[in-house]
Amino acid sequence: MTMPDESQVVPVAIDVRARFQFDGNVYSAPAQYAATTQQLVIDQDRVALMVGIELVAEHPRCWGRKQCIENPAHVSKRLEHKAGGREPHTRTRLIAQIPEISAMFEHWVEQGESLHARVRQCSMLVQDFGVAIVSECVTQMRSRSVFDNQTLALLCQQAQRKQRQPKSTRLTLGAHVQERDVTPHGLESYDE
Numbered sequence: 333m334t335m336p337d338e339s340q341v342v343p344v345a346i347d348v349r350a351r352f353q354f355d356g357n358v359y360s361a362p363a364q365y366a367a368t369t370q371q372l373v374i375d376q377d378r379v380a381l382m383v384g385i386e387l388v389a390e391h392p393r394c395w396g397r398k399q400c401i402e403n404p405a406h407v408s409k410r411l412e413h414k415a416g417g418r419e420p421h422t423r424t425r426l427i428a429q430i431p432e433i434s435a436m437f438e439h440w441v442e443q444g445e446s447l448h449a450r451v452r453q454c455s456m457l458v459q460d461f462g463v464a465i466v467s468e469c470v471t472q473m474r475s476r477s478v479f480d481n482q483t484l485a486l487l488c489q490q491a492q493r494k495q496r497q498p499k500s501t502r503l504t505l506g507a508h509v510q511e512r513d514v515t516p517h518g519l520e521s522y523d524e
Contacts, residue, residue: 344372350406354379356397360406361389422455429458430467432474439479453481461488
């Protein structure tokens with residue numbers, strides 16, 4: 333790899349999650365370089381991680397702040413190395429489940445809205461209504477060029493009513509619970 337004259341080379345610490353920080357953003361690295369220090373080559377367009385003279389990771393340079401730039405190959409390798417691994421970001425999981433939702437995320441970023449809060453709300457909708465309903469509603473919203481979470485929540489509620497599905501409950505009783513059914517009784521005894 334030849335480095336242009338305007339490139340900058342700096343040492344960079346890669347954390348235990350195989351990520352490194354540069355200029356207020358977080359970038360992914362291959363899992364085998366976690367918890368090491370390597371060389372970072374930066375120019376106007378890209379951020380390249382070097383081990384010796386070998387290029388091991390390259391990302392487009394992000395000029396924003398507090399962004400996480402990940403290569404899906406790095407994430408999958410990291411998950412393989414980590415027992416019981418899970419997706420590091422809710423946004424990544426949502427895009428994998430509902431690819432069309434990425435257009436909504438892009439719109440929110442362009443509008444300068446809080447992506448973290450919006451993604452968290454979308455994740456809660458998926459938990460409450462399921463992937464199928466939220467996916468259907470995101471498709472409707474994209475066709476209408478509507479991008480707000482309140483509309484998405486309303487459409488999910490309407491779709492659930494149409495399907496007459498009860499809202500899922502997350503109640504798990506332990507094995508120590510003897511009687512699981514409550515027998516209705518008169519409430520007059522409480523008035524005394």
